[in-house]
Amino acid sequence: MILALKVHDRDNVATLFADAVQAGSEVEVRDKEGRQDHLTVHADIPYGHKVALADIPKGAEIYKYGESIGAASVDIRRGDYVHVHNLESLRARGDLEGGSR
């Protein structure tokens, strides 16, 4: 069984520590208390990368460690691969504020 770790109750992503996780793979999500959840991933996900545990609409915040790590840049579905292609950082964004370049 492929394991994904959920750090905090509020988190809507979990981290996968397994090689060759492919679209359609069944994943077991565990939290600190050992509680289990099962989901099917929709994409190939590399070692150490994240999977969505819930549907996250565009603009909504993404939580890991119980804290915001950015916002969804497109609608994300439970089981989607979550990374720089659909997660936008909300900090140090000189491109949004304009700068001296």
Place this chain on the structure above:
Amino acid sequence: MMEFYGYHRPDGQVGARNHVAIIPSVVCANDVAQAIERQVQGCVGYYHHQGCCQLPPDLQRVTDTLIALGLSPNVGAVLIVSLGCEGTDHKRLYETIAASGKPVEQIYIQQLGGASRAIQAGIDRAQKLAIAISGYRREPADLSQITMAIKCGGSDTTSGMASNCVIGYIADKLVDLGASVVFGETTEFIGAEHILARRAVSEAVAGDIYRIVNEMETRAKSLGCDMREGQPTPGNIAGGLSSIEEKSLGAIVKSGTRPIQGVLGYTERMDGRKGLWIKDTPGREPEILTGMAATGAQFMMFSTGRGAPQGFPTMPVIKVCGNPHTYERMQHDMDLNAGRIITGEASIAEVGEEAFALLLEVLNGRMTKNEAIGYFGSIDIFTMGPVI
């Protein structure tokens, strides 16, 4: 009371190493300094790239950093290699380090008649210093004399879930034993500063934490681009870290859970301060390792996931690897395998105790992996203004 065996210095500090430090007071003296270092046993050099054609605040910063490095308890004696016309205050550099009571020599390349003559004179002086300190013996000292520096580099998602947890465990343990701990990487507080501020001992310290993060974020935004690729780095992103917020939340885990006593400037020394402190530094290795060694830290605990191998000339750096695959590939650079936490083979406390036993051995003289192969040549000093 827990003890280690170290070198008791005239100013009361206790070192875990006994090096002759060759300090070029300007980048232009590096080649001469390097030739001396290669010839004389027991020497290491700080080959930075600063010290001239910079604005006065940066020149002062470079001088202060070099002084702090010379005052490190791991340094038994110092040879300053000066060119003679640099912008750093090479006289204050000599006088301040000499006032601590450790042997210091200084040579001037221009006065001595050029590179070859300076190398000859420098070898003679360094030889004298090396022999003078070679007979120093390690004596018992309380562990409360120790400052541990901490850092994570080449992070991936295992860092925040394994190796940083181990270092956090050690940080709490050392603070409870009365020692000092210092962490930095202000860029990697962005998105996690509210958690650090909650741990500050006072409103004023919480304010300092928000201030340094705001200054760093403003600097990052000044070029008008998204910071991603700069921070998180391409390696961080390949390792699964999607944003600076995610990187920061994992990074601060290494500071443990104890109260934060205050914020130190880049050149400041620990100078008897106890407990957990922040030093305002960037995240890049050459600059942060220098800043951390300048606090007077006897050693550093360094967490990595992708595999950052480098150390520092006078500060042993212990590499704690959170990624089990990286540890397998890079065992000759990694001192400890915290990847066993990810695979479920060991708990944070188990690896934490193993790390604690290893750090005691390192304080007593055991070499770290990067120390043994001399992987510590690229250092630098964090400056703020332009080269002019």
